[in-house]
Structures are given as C-alpha cells and as structure tokens.
Amino acid sequence: MTDTITSRDNKWLKQFRAALRGTGPRDGEPIGVEGPKLVREALQSGLEAEALLVSEAGEDDAAEILDAASTSEMGIPRSRVLRTTNKLFEGVAGTDAPQGVAALFRQRAWGFDDVLRGPDAMRGSSPLVVVLAAVQDPGNVGTILRSAEAFGATGAVAARGTADPWSPKALRASAGSALRLPVLRGMAIPVLLAQLKIARVRIYAATSSPETRGAAAEADLREPAAIFVGNESTGLPAEVVRAADAAISIPMAASVESLNAGVAASLVLYEVARQRRLAAGDEE
Numbered sequence: 001m002t003d004t005i006t007s008r009d010n011k012w013l014k015q016f017r018a019a020l021r022g023t024g025p026r027d028g029e030p031i032g033v034e035g036p037k038l039v040r041e042a043l044q045s046g047l048e049a050e051a052l053l054v055s056e057a058g059e060d061d062a063a064e065i066l067d068a069a070s071t072s073e074m075g076i077p078r079s080r081v082l083r084t085t086n087k088l089f090e091g092v093a094g095t096d097a098p099q100g101v102a103a104l105f106r107q108r109a110w111g112f113d114d115v116l117r118g119p120d121a122m123r124g125s126s127p128l129v130v131v132l133a134a135v136q137d138p139g140n141v142g143t144i145l146r147s148a149e150a151f152g153a154t155g156a157v158a159a160r161g162t163a164d165p166w167s168p169k170a171l172r173a174s175a176g177s178a179l180r181l182p183v184l185r186g187m188a189i190p191v192l193l194a195q196l197k198i199a200r201v202r203i204y205a206a207t208s209s210p211e212t213r214g215a216a217a218e219a220d221l222r223e224p225a226a227i228f229v230g231n232e233s234t235g236l237p238a239e240v241v242r243a244a245d246a247a248i249s250i251p252m253a254a255s256v257e258s259l260n261a262g263v264a265a266s267l268v269l270y271e272v273a274r275q276r277r278l279a280a281g282d283e284e
Contacts, residue, residue, distance in 0.1 A: 005084040012082050013092050016053050019104055020094040023138075024164025024185075030104035031166045033179070034094055036061035039103045041176035043069050043076075047105040051080040055089035058100020065101065076103075094168040105179075107166070112195055114182040115155030116224075127201055127224040128153045128272055133189060133240060134161035134231040135261050141165050142173020143262030144229060145181055149174075151266075151273040155182035159189050161231075193243045201226050205236050205244035206268055219248050221272040222279045229265045 005013060019025065019032025030050050033042050036058070043049065049069070054062040062081070069076045090098055116127040130148045135141050141163045148156050158165045164185060165171075165178045196203055201224040228244070230236030241247065250259060250267045258264070 003083075005082060005088065008088055008091055010084075012051060012053070013084065013088060015051075015104065016102055017092040020092055020102060020168055022167065024167035024170075025107065028107070031107060031171075031179075032094070032102065032104060032168060033171060034102040034168065035099050035172075036065060036101045038171065038176055038179075039065055039101055040068055042103065042105050042179050045176070045180045047108060047179060049076045049080070050104040050106060051082055052076050053082045053084060053089065053092070053102045055084055055086045055098075055100035057086050057098075058089070061099065061101050095172075110155070110182045110184055112184065112199075115157060115184055116199060116201070117182075118154030119180060119182065125152065125154055126222070126276070127155075127199070127226075128269075128276075129155050129157060129196075129201065129226040130265060130269065131157045131159060131192065131226055131228045132162045132165075133159045133228055133236055134234075135229060136161075136163050137232060137261070138163040138167050138169035139173045140232065140260065140262040141167075142170040142175075142178065144265045145170070145174040145183070146177045147262070147266035147269050149177040149181045151269040152276065153181065153269065155184070157184045157187050157192055159192060160186050189237060189239060193240070196226050197243075200224065202245045203240070203243055204228065204268075205241050205247045206230070206264060207236060207241065207247045207249055219246055221275050225272065227265070227268055227272070229261055229268075232261050 019030055020034050025031055033039050089100055115129055118125055130153050132141060145156055145165055163170060165183050171178050204225055204227050206227055206229050228236055228240050250264055
C-alpha cells in the first residue's frame with residue numbers, strides 16, 4: 001500500500017492536473033484519461049500506463065482496473081498506483097463529478113501507414129481515412145472519431161489547427177475511440193494531400209457549398225478514400241477543395257444552411273460503410 005498524497009504541490013498531482021485539464025499532450029507528454037471506463041479501455045487498447053491515481057471514492061473501481069491490468073501486456077506498475085484524498089482528486093480532475101480514478105498513458109507512435117492499414121483487427125480493409133481540417137470543437141472531434149471507428153475507418157488525421165483528439169474533452173466525446181483508432185496529430189494539409197495522392201487514396205471534400213457538392217450516396221466510396229471535414233464556421237481550406245477528386249454533401253432541406261461537423265461526418269461515414277457492406281455482399 002502506497003502512502004496517500006496529501007499535498008496539492010505533489011509532482012504527480014501537478015502532472016495529472018496538467019493532463020486532465022489541458023488541451024492535449026505535446027509530443028512525449030502523457031495522455032490523461034479520467035474515469036474507470038475510459039481507463040479500462042485504454043488498458044485494453046494496449047496503451048502503456050505511467051501512473052494510476054485513485055481517491056477514496058475510486059477504490060472499488062481501482063481494484064477492478066488493477067485486476068484487468070494484471071492480465072494485460074503492459075499492466076500498471078504497483079509503485080505507480082498513487083492514492084490521494086477525494087478533495088485533492090477533485091482539484092486535478094477535469095470533470096464536474098469525478099469518479100476517483102484517473103491514469104496517465106504513454107502516447108502511441110502511429111505512422112501514416114498505420115492510418116491506411118487500420119488496427120490489427122482491420123488489416124486488409126480498404127483504406128478509409130477521416131481528416132479533420134481545423135475542426136475546433138473537441139466535442140466534434142471526439143464525435144467524429146467515435147463514428148470513424150464505428151463505421152470502419154482505418155484511421156484519422158487531425159490536421160494542424162484541429163482540437164487535439166487526445167485532449168480530455170475529445171477523449172470523453174470519442175468514448176475511447178481516440179485511444180484505439182490510429183490517429184495522426186498536427187499534420188500540415190499540403191503534406192497530407194501529397195501523401196494521399198502518392199498512396200492513390202481518393203480525396204473527398206465534405207462541403208455544404210451548393211455549387212460544388214454532390215450527394216454522398218451518388219459517389220463511389222468503395223475504393224480507398226479520405227474524407228475531409230472542415231472548420232465549423234469556415235469549412236474546408238481552398239487547397240483541399242481544389243485538390244479533391246470530388247466534393248460531397250448530405251442532401252437536406254433548403255432552409256438548413258449546414259449540419260454540425262460531427263453529424264455531417266457521421267452521416268458520410270455511414271454512407272461509406274453502407275456502400276462497402278453492399279459491395280462485400282455482392283462478392284460473397
């Protein structure tokens with residue numbers, strides 16, 4: 001049993017406070033994960049834990065997490081299971097009603113090839129990459145990544161100017177998908193466009209512009225595809241629209257100017273999944 005941390009100036013509490021209340025980790029910094037469910041999912045996804053922080057209120061959940069960690073490849077070093085008071089935990093937590101369990105995890109080093117191939121369970125799938133181009137609301141970022149995993153995306157790119165997918169708010173909105181799906185952060189749009197062209201991945205610009213858009217259902221989305229989703233206010237950068245093989249949108253009532261970025265991306269990703277399921281059925 002480790003000693004209980006009783007000082008708010010403790011170095012570990014400072015690290016947890018920065019991770020759980022920040023806007024996302026820089027390269028080399030740990031990912032802060034709060035709540036027993038997300039912590040368990042992070043362990044199950046194979047992330048390596050640096051430390052687990054538990055308050056009196058989180059002891060029961062922590063016991064289950066440690067049992068699960070003992071059977072995982074990475075586990076949690078017992079010397080890094082830290083305990084503190086409920087009050088001090090509330091002072092580092094990023095939620096209004098903390099559950100008394102949080103952890104710091106090492107970042108996974110994803111590469112561009114990982115985003116095209118997908119997680120191990122998806123190897124062999126046709127690449128489907130969702131690209132967030134300056135999507136600034138962490139809730140939208142998390143929603144898009146959750147839908148990306150749900151509808152079979154092989155990976156995601158949070159381009160430069162996008163809210164960090166590993167920020168606490170985005171992680172919660174993704175329900176853990178941001179920890180499992182191959183994700184690249186901070187990539188420059190011109191570099192990404194060039195790499196997609198070299199990899200022969202078709203580029204689709206999700207847009208609300210009536211002059212350029214075609215219904216997503218009318219596009220052939222069965223081949224390797226990258227779906228670009230733009231900023232909530234300004235949409236996609238002009239360079240993406242120019243480079244795109246096609247611009248697509250969701251048909252909707254004329255009285256509605258546009259959809260929420262998370263909703264629009266989810267609908268397009270659903271259409272991709274629908275087309276690919278039909279294609280797979282035709283081949284069987």
